[in-house]
Amino acid sequence: MSTKTFSALDRNSTIKQMENEHFDLLVIGGGITGSGIALDAINRGLKVGLIERNDFASGTSSRSGKLIHGGLKYLQKLDFNVIKEIGSERDFVYNNARHLVYPIKMNFPLIKKESYNLLTLKAGLSLYDRLAGVKKDERHVIYGRKKTLQYEPLFNEKTVTGSGAYVEYRTDDSRLTLEVAKTASEKGATVLNYAEMTDFLQDENNHVKGVIAKDLIQGQNIRITAAHVVNAAGPWVDEVRKKDRPITGKYMVLAKGIHIVFDHQSLPVKSSIYFQHKGRMIAVIPRGDSTYVGSTESIYKQDMDDIYVKSKEVDYLIGCLHSMFPSLDLGKKDVVSSWAGIRPLIGEDGNSPAELSRHDEIFESDTGLITIAGGKLTGYRKMAERVLQHMEKKDSTIKSKNTTDHVKLSGGHFNSQEEITSHVPYLQGKFKHLNLSIEEVNDYVFRYGSNTENLLKLIDRYDDRLEDKELRNIAAEVRYTVEHEMAASLADFYDRRTSYLLFDLDKVKRTLTVVAEEMAQLLEWTEARTTDEIEKMNYEVEKALTFVE
Known part of the structure; x- marks a missing residue:
């Protein structure tokens, strides 16, 4: 175990380590993607550094729907490989961080005029159980209209015709990200928040060999050298790429989503619910004394560092709730908190908005800067593995395999x-x-x-x-x-x-x-x-x- 600390009180010594060590890999970005890459790399025996310009998970990784999805929503798109991958990944995340990832009952109501009926829901959930490797005791159950309304009396009895119950996994996304970064640090990675990459260092062949970063707390510049640099800055990856080369080919398109929070007594659902409203999926998730609802999705082109929830977005979600739970008199006055976030989708000149990719992709510039963009919270380990595999193709010293499937995260040392x-x-x-x-x-x-x-x-x-x-x-x-x-x-x-x-x-x-x-x-x-x-x-x-x- 490393002697490195994960303490804000030891910031100066961490900065000195950043300056004095030559890293095999430097990761830019302390969200779930960057933290996952750092953990994978340190677990393979590489010397790893990670810098984050704000705080760990301060971007997309703290503003998700806080679910470790098994991939059900990808069924409609026939994205079977994604379902299979993140279904198995969900088990790894659960086993390695039981304090942060736990199963919840999810109710999927069948609604008149929406795309699912009893037959297609049964077929879809059966296929999902098989592809995602769902445990026997967590496989779906189908209910008719009468039992559905007994289990959730708040449902709209005029439109709900039945339901499917299955298991999803809820998490605390920001703490999951933090524990991944902390575990990488405990294993020897040098990790620093509030350190903004401002410029790249290049050798005589114009290959990236490190960065200049600014310590945003004390103001000094930090010179960090590394054999490989990975840009995992989430929605900000293009901002980092621009400091290396002009953006050509694929680029980031930002999608904004919001969630609103109610006291549970205002929205007293008996279980978590995932329902369709005019084709869009809406989640209603009880959490302690609260119930949160989301999400919207819209293209976002404004300030990425100060994202507001818009009134019309709240109106939209409340409208969805009124159609699903007509007996509840919910309004903006009942919203007790909210959050907004952005996720990077991958666009390309000549493609329409409908062709935006939600998958993760890896780009490499002629300077050797590796960028990973897109992806999902649940699949962070696989994204890290793909980055290391990409590095392995050009660096024969990176040969060991990803073994983070059995690495317990900090705080996660429980076996059941x-x-x-x-x-x-x-x-x-x-x-x-x-x-x-x-x-x-x-x-x-x-x-x-x-x-x-x-x-x-x-x-x-x-x-x-x-x-x-x-x-x-x-x-x-x-x-x-x-x-x-x-x-x-x-x-x-x-x-x-x-x-x-x-x-x-x-x-x-x-x-x-x-x-x-x-x-x-x-x-x-x-x-x-x-x-x-x-x-x-x-x-x-x-x-x-x-x-x-």
């Missing part, structure tokens, strides 16, 4: 679902004096997994410092994420480490002062920096509830 659920009462009993409810410990375990005990030890240390239990807990949680998860801003903590911004805005408002004070002390912020961080966080809270025209 029973093992993780039994860990919750064990920890509650061990730290009984902290008066944590079983629900609170459960939330921590399904966030931090096998690392949760380290957090509870910190809460114990804070027990005499803060009388208010909620403030005590969150102050300790801040410290844990700074010291062990490279959190370097309030948004890192509230959004990508904990998802409080997405699912518990009231908690953000209640705790912001204490969290800002704790983080400022740990990271030695100036008063001006602290004020700026609080203002930015208030902006994010406002944005989650503001829908622009």
